[in-house]
Amino acid sequence: MKKNILIVPGDGIGQEVTAVGKKVLDKIAAKYGHEFTYDEALIGHAAIEATGNPLPDESLEKMKKSDAVLFGAVGHPKYDNDPSAKVRPEQGLLKMRKELGLYANLRPIKLFDELLGASSIKPEILKGADILFFRELTGDIYFGEKGRKDNGDTAFDIAQYSRYEVERIARKAFEAAMTRGKKLCSVDKANVIETSRLWREVVQQVAKEYPEVEVEHQFVDATAMLLIKDPKRFDVVVTANLFGDILTDEASQIAGSMGMLASASIGDGTGVYEPIHGSAHDITGKGIANPMASVLSAALLLDISFGMKQESEDVINAVDQVLKAGFRTGDIADATTPKEKILGTDAIGEELLSRI
């Protein structure tokens, strides 16, 4: 197959990990006889520095035209410490999500057996946990009107959802549940907020189309607790943008480290594949970032955007083999890992490539 892949590394370790993800795609193309062509585009702080705009039109055009996007991360401490900054790297990310209509963010949470010891959660609690999150990605408080009143002394943000927005993500989540454990947990805060009450109403309606799926509704606070107490009780989880942001970061501890978690953002056009970790400026440039999340994002890209199941599994197997061989990056090493098995970004990338 001929495919055109856009590489959008973004900021911080996004650059380092995406380079490994790309090499993996290249190796897959060579092995299976596909023809992957690549282009690059700017976003985030890198784009602001070059053009003043966190998502230049040129980048957006390239995204729309490509067959899939391999994305890194955006963010920079400069803006975090300056609450009054008008232009921010994250605006580029949010605009990309909105403009590409990426309303469904899939975040599979599954622990590689070899990493049972790497988590702060007890192995017996984790073993067998396998959760697929569907986070709504183009609505909620992220995209509503926001601003200041009273001479800047009062700030407001409007959270908003319309019926069709909940319907389409709910349907995607139910479809996925049908191919898995047939359990779906919808997370909201319907005891307090109105968008959540609409959310629950719509999920209850869509549920009628999937009588085989066992549905539960949980409040977000209870879910934050249950994810740690008993992660095995979950199969598919569907939730709003903000709750999904918080819960999936939390759930990264189920997978041992944020450095292992990939995500797919899909909608009606080009799909975007990215680690759930951020730009991590504290470790940027040190060559120690874990590239597995980017590599696993490449695996999701192959599977979901290109329908290349075998190729995708090949990548996941390579990750598994590298872990089985005992290699680790710092974030997933534990007290039992011998020093010489702790590798940097490129070295563990080489181990991965040699196993594809």
Next chain:
Amino acid sequence: MKKNILIVPGDGIGQEVTAVGKKVLDKIAAKYGHEFTYDEALIGHAAIEATGNPLPDESLEKMKKSDAVLFGAVGHPKYDNDPSAKVRPEQGLLKMRKELGLYANLRPIKLFDELLGASSIKPEILKGADILFFRELTGDIYFGEKGRKDNGDTAFDIAQYSRYEVERIARKAFEAAMTRGKKLCSVDKANVIETSRLWREVVQQVAKEYPEVEVEHQFVDATAMLLIKDPKRFDVVVTANLFGDILTDEASQIAGSMGMLASASIGDGTGVYEPIHGSAHDITGKGIANPMASVLSAALLLDISFGMKQESEDVINAVDQVLKAGFRTGDIADATTPKEKILGTDAIGEELLSRI
């Protein structure tokens, strides 16, 4: 001392656990020669059933006149499954918080050593963790305008914060940090939402008054992860209403069980003391609810509202002694707990009383 305590059990297990909390207060009064008088008031589903109103004026008047309130929980599955219900138990709770000006909700998260095994988190990660949360309680998306548009097809909620609201909770948190480890973590989502940017601005300003306190700002998603990965890195945490709701429920796993966690809601008038757990209708009426959170809420009441430090410590010691003697309720029992040591609500209450 003469004090007038209002007991507000609310719904579900609120009734069962508050009864034990009250007995503990009684025992303390007898031991230390205080004169505690009690009254009761309705709230939540119980109040709706009796009066049609989740917080009748009579209850509110009694709260305002009392020296402190020992609160249970509100909620009922009936409303949770009916997103269109107009009158809800939670409205009573929210109105109480607003009318009493309870803007600061303190949630101390500390593990009793005997419960190291009861958590799903590894003991070596937990040992020594000691966090004091300050959750803002009368603002944010909880109290902003909310409603429907487009014939009910679009729902919205407005999150809002004013400078003074952030200032007063921040100051309380900094004051507490000064008496503890002198570290404060402020949690927001300033990379996306405007209320968070105001929040961060104000916390940065208040921080200048406390140069000895080491301050960090974290995003809520990263915090949800770090709480599980490394709870020991936190001392005082201050955050907005919704983020506080989610993060403190999650943090209950640091304390072994939600059934162990007490909270104090304070402001300018009467203080309200309550477990952080909910009404738990799944176990209501079975006599198995853990009353320790209510008992520890009574300890906070004695300390914060009445300034009775020694009495408060006496209660906490009793909890510690009961745990040391090996007694557990079901939620904090583990595989090593002998059957005969697993007690119901009243029986463990008796063990507590006999140790005061």
